[in-house]
Every structure is written in structure tokens, then in C-alpha cells.
Amino acid sequence: MKTSTNELNRREFIKTTGRIAAVSAFAGMAIPNVYAAGSEVVQLALVGCGGRGTGAARDAFAAKNVPVKLVAMADVFADRLNSSQNELKKLGDGFAVTPDTSFIGFDAYKKAMDCLKPGDVVILATPPAFRWVHFSYAIAKGLNVFMEKPVTVDGPTSRRMLQLGEESVKKNLKVGVGLMCRHCRARGELSERIQAGEIGDILLMRAYRMHPAVGSFASGPKPADISEVAYQIRRFHSFIWASGGAFNDFYIHNIDECCWMKGAWPVKARAVGGRHFRGSNVDQNFDNYSVEYTFDDGARLFLEGRVMDNCLTDHSSLAQGTKGFAVISADGHMPSHAAIYKGQKRDDASLAWAFAQPEPNPYHMEWADLLDAIRNNKPYNEVKRGVEASLVASMGRMAAHTGQEITFEMAMNIAELAPGLDKLSLDGPAPLIADANGKYPVPMPGMNGLKEY
Numbered sequence: 175m176k177t178s179t180n181e182l183n184r185r186e187f188i189k190t191t192g193r194i195a196a197v198s199a200f201a202g203m204a205i206p207n208v209y210a211a212g213s214e215v216v217q218l219a220l221v222g223c224g225g226r227g228t229g230a231a232r233d234a235f236a237a238k239n240v241p242v243k244l245v246a247m248a249d250v251f252a253d254r255l256n257s258s259q260n261e262l263k264k265l266g267d268g269f270a271v272t273p274d275t276s277f278i279g280f281d282a283y284k285k286a287m288d289c290l291k292p293g294d295v296v297i298l299a300t301p302p303a304f305r306w307v308h309f310s311y312a313i314a315k316g317l318n319v320f321m322e323k324p325v326t327v328d329g330p331t332s333r334r335m336l337q338l339g340e341e342s343v344k345k346n347l348k349v350g351v352g353l354m355c356r357h358c359r360a361r362g363e364l365s366e367r368i369q370a371g372e373i374g375d376i377l378l379m380r381a382y383r384m385h386p387a388v389g390s391f392a393s394g395p396k397p398a399d400i401s402e403v404a405y406q407i408r409r410f411h412s413f414i415w416a417s418g419g420a421f422n423d424f425y426i427h428n429i430d431e432c433c434w435m436k437g438a439w440p441v442k443a444r445a446v447g448g449r450h451f452r453g454s455n456v457d458q459n460f461d462n463y464s465v466e467y468t469f470d471d472g473a474r475l476f477l478e479g480r481v482m483d484n485c486l487t488d489h490s491s492l493a494q495g496t497k498g499f500a501v502i503s504a505d506g507h508m509p510s511h512a513a514i515y516k517g518q519k520r521d522d523a524s525l526a527w528a529f530a531q532p533e534p535n536p537y538h539m540e541w542a543d544l545l546d547a548i549r550n551n552k553p554y555n556e557v558k559r560g561v562e563a564s565l566v567a568s569m570g571r572m573a574a575h576t577g578q579e580i581t582f583e584m585a586m587n588i589a590e591l592a593p594g595l596d597k598l599s600l601d602g603p604a605p606l607i608a609d610a611n612g613k614y615p616v617p618m619p620g621m622n623g624l625k626e627y
């Protein structure tokens with residue numbers, strides 16, 4: 175990565191937080207590498223048994239370079255745990271979870287991690303707001319970690335996660351972050367070619383993620399038979415405190431892969447966005463966003479995000495340099511169809527390089543890389559990069575929601591959205607309160623200063 179002023183500020187910041195971390199409760203000596211050069215099975219526990227958690231556990235098996243066994247699972251909801259178990263039982267002998275190692279509730283994560291021994295791997299796949307809570311315990315237990323993206327949704331939790339990341343490095347823990355495109359072999363070769371100057375200096379990048387509603391993007395009124403906390407967690411894409419909203423959850427991959435190619439994080443963002451027609455939905459999301467990210471050298475990344483039915487769809491990332499044009503991803507996460515063109519036209523005659531198909535599956539590669547690092551005791555910790563990508567995503571979201579230009583440092587310092595998540599309970603007070611009509615506050619650019627809602 176290029177060194178910018180912004181990067182230096184972050185480094186100073188990380189050094190400081192590192193010093194604070196050294197005296198934290200989790201400070202300790204590096205753990206020995208439990209799995210170096212052996213054939214021992216690596217045990218897994220899954221925290222957050224939804225769609226991605228179930229998929230991530232499956233991908234650990236699909237990597238196939240190190241034998242793994244799933245021994246414990248945790249979720250706040252029994253139905254989610256049960257449906258995930260029904261799927262994962264299909265793994266056969268590798269599924270070694272029993273009723274005694276299946277846990278429900280807000281403290282279930284601790285019980286699942288207590289089933290592991292130091293050097294085993296815990297998968298953290300809950301909504302991102304809980305990442306720092308669960309990562310803290312994983313570090314205390316000396317566990318290696320695979321955590322899903324995003325890893326934070328605001329500045330204060332980003333600072334906390336950077337501090338925890340430092341702590342995990344000191345303990346020689348291997349930590350993977352689910353920005354799987356970073357493990358895509360096609361994008362990897364593209365990045366090397368771009369760094370070698372094949373498209374010249376990047377001046378402009380464009381990222382598009384436009385498709386109909388997915389996940390819990392839109393939410394109708396809360397049913398009477400479910401608690402407020404339970405509702406907000408089940409519909410986490412609808413609530414900014416839980417996920418960063420659709421913005422962070424959906425757009426982080428495109429933002430991250432563009433910044434990877436650029437070799438830098440942007441220093442500031444300005445953005446527009448709004449809710450066109452949301453019917454009786456009560457969630458907090460805008461249905462369209464347009465962000466201009468600026469890098470320290472003046473280059474730009476334009477991001478267009480839209481969640482709307484019956485409109486043009488596009489899920490791609492593109493880079494334009496002084497000598498050529500690059501497709502970073504053509505249509506979704508995989509295959510990337512990474513390619514380089516001479517000049518700025520994307521036609522067959524201008525094609526200079528394309529990664530040979532079929533591309534290895536990046537969701538399998540991220541596990542192969544993590545497990546290889548564990549087995550061979552290689553340095554491997556993606557927390558800092560994961561936090562930075564998450565904060566850059568938050569920076570764009572904050573710019574759209576406040577109507578202000580937001581710098582990296584501002585994003586780092588804007589107030590925490592949901593303090594005290596380590597003490598949350600299903601029937602206790604919720605991080606967000608609906609009005610008398612059951613509607614949650616939505617961002618109103620220009621009306622609330624730097625407060626998003």
C-alpha cells in the first residue's frame with residue numbers, strides 16, 4: 175500500500191492503541207502453534223448459524239488442505255441453530271456437534287468457544303455489531319478466528335477492533351476476515367499486474383452494486399410476538415447499528431477490491447442517497463446511494479448502490495488508468511473475470527490479458543490460506559485490513575446519511591451507534607427505539623449534523 179498522510183495518522187493511532195492493548199486484560203505471551211506440521215484435526219466452533227455461518231463452515235471442509243471437524247455451535251435463536259445443523263449434518267463424520275455442544279442465547283458464544291482448545295478455530299458470523307464482543311473472548315481463549323465482514327460499523331468499534339487485532343497478533347493468533355475477494359487468484363494476479371504498471375496510474379475507479387432487495391434490506395412493522403431486540407437482530411440489514419445497513423453489508427466487497435487495486439484507502443467521501451418508495455417498510459435503509467471517494471493522490475472511486483426491483487442490475491468493479499482499463503470483477507463475487515484492456519475500451523480487440531477460466535472459488539481459497547497459515551505457523555492476521563475496509567465503507571455511508579464530507583479521521587471519531595452490546599439481552603432495552611407508529615428513525619441529510627439518524 176502506498177503511504178499517505180492518512181495512513182501515517184492511522185499508523186500512529188494503531189501504535190497508541192497497541193500500547194493500551196499491552197496492559198489490557200487479554201495481554202499475554204504468544205501461544206505455541208498447536209497445529210504446526212502435524213496431521214491433527216483442527217476443531218471448529220460456529221457462532222452465528224445463519225446463511226453465511228453455515229456456508230463458512232462448509233467452506234472450511236471444502237478447502238481440503240487440513241482436516242477439520244465442527245464440534246460446537248451457538249446462536250441466539252433455536253430455529254436458526256436447528257436449520258443450520260440440518261444442513262451441516264450432511265458433512266458426515268466432520269459434523270461432531272452434539273446436543274451438549276449446541277448453545278442458545280446471548281452467552282452461547284462463550285459456551286461454544288469453551289468447547290475448543292487453544293489453536294482451534296472459531297467462526298464469527300453474526301451481524302457485525304457483535305464482532306468485537308465475540309473476538310474479545312476468542313483472544314482470551316487463544317483461538318484462531320475466521321470472522322465475517324464487515325468487522326465494524328462505526329469509528330469507536332473500529333478503534334476497539336484495531337486494538338484487539340494488535341492483541342491477537344501478539345498472541346500469534348491467525349485471523350481471517352471474510353473479504354474473500356482478497357483470496358481470489360484472478361484478482362490477485364490482476365493486482366500484481368496493476369502494481370507493475372500495466373494500466374499506468376489509476377485515475378478513476380467505478381463500483382456498481384445494483385439489484386433487487388435481498389436479505390433483510392426492507393422490513394415491515396415488528397410482529398407483536400417478538401421482542402424489539404430479537405426483531406432488530408433478525409432483520410439486521412434493516413438497522414444501521416447492527417450491520418451498517420445495506421450500505422456496509424452489500425458494498426464493502428466492491429469498495430475493498432477497488433482499494434486493493436489502488437493500493438490505498440481513500441481519505442474522504444461525499445455522497446448522496448435517499449428513499450424513493452418504501453411503502454409501509456419501517457427500516458432505516460436508503461434504497462440508493464452514490465458516493466465519491468477521494469484518494470490522497472486525487473484519484474477517485476465512484477460507487478453506485480441501488481436496491482430496487484425492476485431496474486437495471488449491475489455488480490461490478492472497474493479501474494481506469496493512464497494506459498489501460500481493468501475489470502476487477504465483471505458480475506458478482508465469482509468468477510471475477512479479471513481482465514486488462516489496452517486503452518479505455520472494453521472490446522475483444524483491446525484485450526491484453528484475462529485470467530484463465532475456471533477460477534478457483536475464493537470462499538474455499540480464504541479457508542485454504544487460513545488453514546495453511548495455522549498448520550505451517552505463518553504470520554496471518556487480516557484484522558487491520560478488515561477494520562480499515564469496514565471504516566471506509568462507514569465513511570461513505572456517513573457521508574450519504576449526514577450530507578457532509580466525511581474524512582477517515584472523522585469517521586473514526588463519530589459516536590458509537592450501539593454502546594454496551596456485550597450486555598444486550600433479548601428482552602432488555604433495544605439499541606433503537608421505534609416511534610408511536612412503529613417506524614424507526616431514518617437518516618435525514620443536513621438535519622442532524624454528524625448524527626446519522
Ligand SMILES: NC(=O)c1ccc[n+]([C@@H]2O[C@H](COP(=O)([O-])OP(=O)(O)OC[C@H]3O[C@@H](n4cnc5c(N)ncnc54)[C@H](O)[C@@H]3O)[C@@H](O)[C@H]2O)c1
Binds near residue numbers: 302389
Ligand atoms: N462474505 C460474504 O460474501 C458474505 C455473504 C453473506 C453474509 N456475510 C456476512 O456474514 C454475517 C452474517 O450474515 P448472514 O447472511 O449469515 O445473516 P443471517 O441472519 O443468516 O445469520 C446471522 C446469524 O447470527 C445469529 N446471531 C445474531 N446475533 C447473535 C449473537 N449475539 N450471538 C449468536 N448468534 C447471533 C442470528 O440468529 C443468525 O442465525 C454478516 O456480517 C454478513 O455481512 C458475508
